[in-house]
Amino acid sequence: FVEVAKATTLRRVPDGFVLVEQGEVASAVQLLVTGLARTLHRTDDGLEREAGICGEGEILGEMALLTGSPRRTTVVARGRVNVLEIPESVVTDLGERAHELRQALARQICERTVEQLVRGQRLFGHLEPATESALIEAFEARLLEAGEIIISEGQAEELALHVILDGLVSVVVTRDGQPHEVARLREGDLLGEISLVRRAPATATCRAVRRTVLMSLTADAFNGLVMDAPSLADAMAQLGDRRILDNIFTLA
Numbered sequence: 001f002v003e004v005a006k007a008t009t010l011r012r013v014p015d016g017f018v019l020v021e022q023g024e025v026a027s028a029v030q031l032l033v034t035g036l037a038r039t040l041h042r043t044d045d046g047l048e049r050e051a052g053i054c055g056e057g058e059i060l061g062e063m064a065l066l067t068g069s070p071r072r073t074t075v076v077a078r079g080r081v082n083v084l085e086i087p088e089s090v091v092t093d094l095g096e097r098a099h100e101l102r103q104a105l106a107r108q109i110c111e112r113t114v115e116q117l118v119r120g121q122r123l124f125g126h127l128e129p130a131t132e133s134a135l136i137e138a139f140e141a142r143l144l145e146a147g148e149i150i151i152s153e154g155q156a157e158e159l160a161l162h163v164i165l166d167g168l169v170s171v172v173v174t175r176d177g178q179p180h181e182v183a184r185l186r187e188g189d190l191l192g193e194i195s196l197v198r199r200a201p202a203t204a205t206c207r208a209v210r211r212t213v214l215m216s217l218t219a220d221a222f223n224g225l226v227m228d229a230p231s232l233a234d235a236m237a238q239l240g241d242r243r244i245l246d247n248i249f250t251l252a
Helices: 001-009 064-069 088-093 097-118 131-136 192-199 219-228 231-235
Strands: 009-013 018-020 030-041 046-053 075-087 140-144 150-153 162-168 168-175 178-186 204-209 212-216
Touching: 018 030, 030 064, 046 075, 064 097, 064 162, 064 212, 075 088, 088 162, 097 131, 097 140, 097 162, 097 212, 131 212, 131 219, 162 219, 192 231, 212 219, 219 231
Parallel strands: none
Antiparallel strands: 009 075, 018 075, 030 046, 030 075, 140 212, 150 204, 162 212, 168 178, 168 204
């Protein structure tokens, strides 16, 4: 996008400079051009721990810019760092084309997170390297606006496993002909894994409450993987009620 390129600013910052502050609302997305940055997560008791290192080419703050959620981590320059900064106002000014940019950012987030979860054995446990690579390729990014339906109660087709990367999802079931909200799910929660494994109709309707980012594994992709790696079906069945992103704090 020419408009985005024109509005991009190159910033040169010193060692220790805070590029992203945990808890703040995003006003820009940043691309790390040269140098390294430390990712820190502050716990509820006020303690900070290092959650990882960001290198050249990595994007900082894209999740918060996508959904408007407070940033989950603090990112601090380690040594001198050059970053390209794109203000949030530029994305807004793109109008309808902003959706394309947001979709691209969602794909980038999904690819990075899937690789972290699969390679780190947080999602399906130990898998053969070839299966890991195929699984990483199989996940797709989804960006939903408030009100969009992810799963419909009774749905027996287009089943999928969904992992919420950011956002909020309402879970509604029908009782005596009336809809009842039974839960609200947030980042790290799973949707659809039981229906996917059992090949059974969905038992609830899941709808995005606000802008939400998912990574999804369709039934067709899953079944294709299981043919070559039957143990994947057992791993999926054991996911259960898990929050697999509890220890992933690199999504600034």
